[in-house]
Amino acid sequence: MQETITCKNCGNHFLGKYCNQCGEKVYSEKDKHLKHVFEEVFHFLTHFEGSFFTTLKTFIRYPGKLSADYCSGIRKKYFKPIPFFLMLVVLYLLFPKFKGLNMAAGTYVSSENSYTSYSVPVFKAKMKKHNASYAEIAKHYDETSPKVSKISLLLLIPLCAIVLACLFILRRKPFFDHFILSAELLSFFILTQFLFMPFLSFLVQKIAPQFEYLFYDNSLLHILMDVLFAFFTVIAFRNFYKEKYWLSILKAIIFLVVFTVGVRYIYYMVVFLLTMLFV
Numbered sequence: 001m002q003e004t005i006t007c008k009n010c011g012n013h014f015l016g017k018y019c020n021q022c023g024e025k026v027y028s029e030k031d032k033h034l035k036h037v038f039e040e041v042f043h044f045l046t047h048f049e050g051s052f053f054t055t056l057k058t059f060i061r062y063p064g065k066l067s068a069d070y071c072s073g074i075r076k077k078y079f080k081p082i083p084f085f086l087m088l089v090v091l092y093l094l095f096p097k098f099k100g101l102n103m104a105a106g107t108y109v110s111s112e113n114s115y116t117s118y119s120v121p122v123f124k125a126k127m128k129k130h131n132a133s134y135a136e137i138a139k140h141y142d143e144t145s146p147k148v149s150k151i152s153l154l155l156l157i158p159l160c161a162i163v164l165a166c167l168f169i170l171r172r173k174p175f176f177d178h179f180i181l182s183a184e185l186l187s188f189f190i191l192t193q194f195l196f197m198p199f200l201s202f203l204v205q206k207i208a209p210q211f212e213y214l215f216y217d218n219s220l221l222h223i224l225m226d227v228l229f230a231f232f233t234v235i236a237f238r239n240f241y242k243e244k245y246w247l248s249i250l251k252a253i254i255f256l257v258v259f260t261v262g263v264r265y266i267y268y269m270v271v272f273l274l275t276m277l278f279v
Contacts, residue, residue, distance in 0.1 A: 055079035059184065063232045064239030067181040071173075085157070085183040088190045093150050095198070101263065101271075102149035105138035108272055118269065122276050137279060145275045152271050153190065157182045159266070163258050167251045168241050181240050188232050192225050230256055 004013050009024040017026050055078045058066050070081055079087075108119035126137050160182035165175055204211050233255060237248040 051077060051079045055084060059084075059187070062235075062239060063188070064181065064184070064236030064241075067177070067184045067236070068240045071177045071180055081180050081183045081187070085187045085190075088187055088195065089150065089153055092153075092190060092194050093147065101153070101194075101267065102146050103268060103271075105141040105145075108268075109134075114265075115268065115272070119272060122273070126276060126279060140279045141275055144278050145271065148275045148278070149271045152267065152274065153186070155270060156186055156263075156267065159262055160185065160255075160259065163255055163262075167255060168243075171241055173241075177240075181236065185233060185236060189229055192228060197221070197225060 004015060005019075005026055006013055007019040007022060007024050010019065010022040012019050012021040014020050018024070019026075055066060058069075058078070066078060067081060069075070070078060105123075107113060108115045109123060110116075123134060123137060126132070127134060130137070157179060161175060161178040164178040164182060165173075168178070230252060234245075234248050234252040237243055237252055237255075238245060241248070243251070
């Protein structure tokens with residue numbers, strides 16, 4: 001007769017090699033051998049590679065399908081959407097050259113932009129508090145803001161999910177579903193705009209610097225990336241919400257307008273105020 005085992009993790013009594021309550025494995029003396037460590041590493045790498053590349057292939061070829069499958073319970077073969085998004089953010093954090101949505105202090109106080117109504121008073125208050133010049137505060141700001149702006153990307157998921165919940169209110173989907181699709185849309189945005197584009201720019205600088213102008217702000221390549229994101233959004237809406245194409249296009253346009261305005265005003269303001277807390 002098989003011996004009843006007490007789980008060391010949760011105290012549950014069970015039969016077999018895994019606890020039926022928390023999933024903890026029963027380890028023996030054999031599992032303490034160095035060979036077992038290498039077996040676990042190999043298992044992690046092979047399973048990670050399989051799920052990661054399955055996720056990447058589905059993500060690129062079938063926009064919205066990853067979220068649709070995940071929300072309907074098909075999860076085992078995929079890398080989970082939120083960890084996938086976080087992994088891209090971590091990659092983005094690891095490369096200081098990848099500027100993304102970060103803006104220099106000078107942009108906030110420039111009269112050509114619409115941020116001066118809140119940025120100038122905050123700068124003046126900081127200058128007075130620290131008895132420092134604008135140049136000193138701006139220097140500290142520019143050193144701090146890259147990390148803050150990258151981590152703050154996490155705020156965009158719930159904000160985008162709220163927009164999706166309003167656009168597709170008649171679909172009566174749980175907010176969780178909109179949240180997951182938001183993570184997929186933003187993952188594509190980060191992958192193309194903040195990882196692929198800077199990496200391509202780096203290669204061009206090294207190999208053919210005469211074409212570096214292609215990567216300037218508002219260049220044709222940036223416009224093409226924006227069009228690609230719009231196309232991805234339309235297909236994702238079609239696959240995830242099962243909308244007609246004309247409705248998917250219309251709602252994608254509304255979403256992208258709100259997204260652009262939200263990034264320009266809400267996200268930049270949040271990043272500025274959070275950064276100034278550390279200056």
